[in-house]
Amino acid sequence: xxxxxxxxxxxxxxxxxxTSVLDLGCGDGAFCAFAARRGAIVHxxxxxxxxxxxxxxxxxxxxxxxxxxxxxxWPDASFDVVTAFDAVxxxxxxxxxxxxxxxxxxxxxxxxxxxxxxxxxxxxxxxLMSLGSGGxxxxxxxxxxxxxxxxxxxxxxxxxxxxxxxxxEIADDKALAASLLSAGVATATTSVTAAAARWRRxxxxxRFDNRQRYWILGNGx
Numbered sequence: 001x002x003x004x005x006x007x008x009x010x011x012x013x014x015x016x017x018x019t020s021v022l023d024l025g026c027g028d029g030a031f032c033a034f035a036a037r038r039g040a041i042v043h044x045x046x047x048x049x050x051x052x053x054x055x056x057x058x059x060x061x062x063x064x065x066x067x068x069x070x071x072x073x074w075p076d077a078s079f080d081v082v083t084a085f086d087a088v089x090x091x092x093x094x095x096x097x098x099x100x101x102x103x104x105x106x107x108x109x110x111x112x113x114x115x116x117x118x119x120x121x122x123x124x125x126x127x128l129m130s131l132g133s134g135g136x137x138x139x140x141x142x143x144x145x146x147x148x149x150x151x152x153x154x155x156x157x158x159x160x161x162x163x164x165x166x167x168x169e170i171a172d173d174k175a176l177a178a179s180l181l182s183a184g185v186a187t188a189t190t191s192v193t194a195a196a197a198r199w200r201r202x203x204x205x206x207r208f209d210n211r212q213r214y215w216i217l218g219n220g221x
Contacts, residue, residue, distance in 0.1 A: 003030065003031075003034070004164050004165065004166035004167075004212060005085070005114050005164040005166065005212045005214055006031060006034050006085075008162055008164050008214065009083065009085075009112045009114055009214050009216075010034070010035060010038060012112070012160050012162065012214070012216045013081045013083065013110040013112040013216055014080070014081065014110060015035050015038055015040050015081055016038055016039060016040070017038070017039030017040075018039060018040070018041065019035075019038075019039070019040040019041065019080045019081055020040070020041045020043070020078070020079045020080045020081070021035050021040045021041065021042050021043065021079060021080065021081045021082075021083060022043045022044065022045070022072075022074070022078070022079045022081070022082045022083070022101075022104060023035070023042065023043070023044040023045075023082075023083045023084070023085070024044075024045060024069045024082065024083065024084040024087050024088070024097070024101065025045070025046055025047075025069060025084060025085070025086070025087025025088075025090070026044025026045060026046050026051070026052075026055055026064065027046055027048075027051045027054075027055070028051055028054035028055055028058060029042075029044060029054065029055030029056070029058040029059055029062070029064065030058070031083065031085055032044050032055065032058075032059055032062060032064075033058050033059055035083075036059055036062070040081075042059065042062050042063075043062065043063040043064070043065075043074070043079070044062070044063070044064045044065070045064070045065050045066070045067050045068075045069065045072065045073075046064075046066065046067075047066070047067070047068060049066055052064050052065070052066050068091070069084070069087065069088070069091050069097040069100065069101075070091060070092065070093050070096040070097050070100055071100065072100045072101075072103070072104050074104045075104070076103055076104065077104070077105070077106045077107065077109075078104045078105075078106075079104055079105055079106065079109060080105075080106060080108075080109050080110070081105070081109060081110050081111075081112060082101040082104060082105045082109065082110075082111045082112070083111075083112045083113075083114070084097075084101070084111075084112070084113050084114070085114045085115075086114065086115050086116065088113055088115065088146075088147050088150065089115055089145075089146050089147050094146050094147060094149070094150035095150045095153045095154065097150070098111070098113075098150050098151065098153075098154050098156065098217075099154060102154065102155075102156060102217075102219050105219045106219070107219055108219070109219050110159070110216055110217065110218065110219075111156060111216075111217040111218075111219065112214060112215070112216050112217070113147060113151070113214065113215045113217065114212055114213070114214040114215075115147055115212065115213060115214075116166075116210060116211075116212055116213075117163060117210070117211040117212060117213045118145070121210070121211045122208075122210040122211065123199060123208040123209050123210060124168050124208040124210055125210075127195060127196055127199065127208060128185065130195045131180075131185065131191065131192070131195050147215075151215060151217065154217075156217040156218065156219065157217060157218035157219075158215060158216075158217060158218075159216045159217065159218050160215070160216040161213070161214070161215055161216075162213070162214050162216075163211050163212065163213050163214075164211065164212045164213075164214070165209070165210075165211055166210050166211060166212045167207055167208060167209050167210060168206075168207070168208040168210060169205060169206065169207050169208075170205065170206040170207075170208075171205055172204050172205065173192070173193050173204070176192060176193075176196060176206055177192055180192060
C-alpha cells in the first residue's frame with residue numbers, strides 16, 4: 001500500500017510541525033491526515049469530487065480543491081513540500097505535472113514522488129498479468145517508466161531515491177475477488193483463485209510482495 005512509504009517519504013522531505021504540504025492526487029485525504037498528525041498544514045488536489053468530499057470529512061476545514069495536477073490553482077512558491085503518491089504516472093502530461101509542482105514549491109522546497117516499483121519487483125502486477133484481463137499485460141506496459149522520464153525531463157535536482165517494502169495482504173478468496181472488482185478487473189472467481197494459487201498461504205490468506213520507490217527532488221529554481 002502507498003501508506004507503507006509515508007513515514008520514509010515524510011522524513012526524507014522534512015514534513016514536520018508547521019510544514020506547508022500539498023498532496024497531488026490526494027484521494028480521500030489519508031496522507032494529508034497523516035501529515036497533519038505530524039503538525040503539517042495540509043492542502044490537496046484531486047480530479048474526483050467524491051474523493052475531495054471524503055478528504056474534507058477526514059480533515060474539516062483543510063484546503064482541498066478539485067482540479068488537475070497539470071494546472072494547480074495556487075500561486076508560485078506556496079508550499080514547503082509537494083507530494084505525489086501513485087499519481088504522476090496517471091496524468092496526461094507527467095512533465096507538466098512536475099513543472100507545476102516545482103512552480104508552487106518554494107525555492108528551498110522539496111517535491112516527493114512515490115509510486116510502485118518496476119513490475120519485476122511487484123508480485124501483484126505479475127498476478128494481474130497472469131489473469132490477462134483489465135488491460136494489464138506484459139505488452140501493455142510502457143517501454144520506460146513515465147515518472148522517471150518526467151523527472152529526467154525537468155530541471156529538478158534528485159536529492160534522494162529510496163525503496164520501501166509494501167506487501168499486499170488479502171484475507172481470503174472473496175476479498176481477493178472484491179479487490180480486483182474495485183480495481184475494474186472483472187474475472188471469474190475460479191480463474192482468480194487458480195491464477196493466485198502461488199501467492200495463497202496455508203491459512204487461506206494471500207500475500208503479494210511488492211516494493212515502492214520514491215524520489216525526493218529539490219526545486220532548484
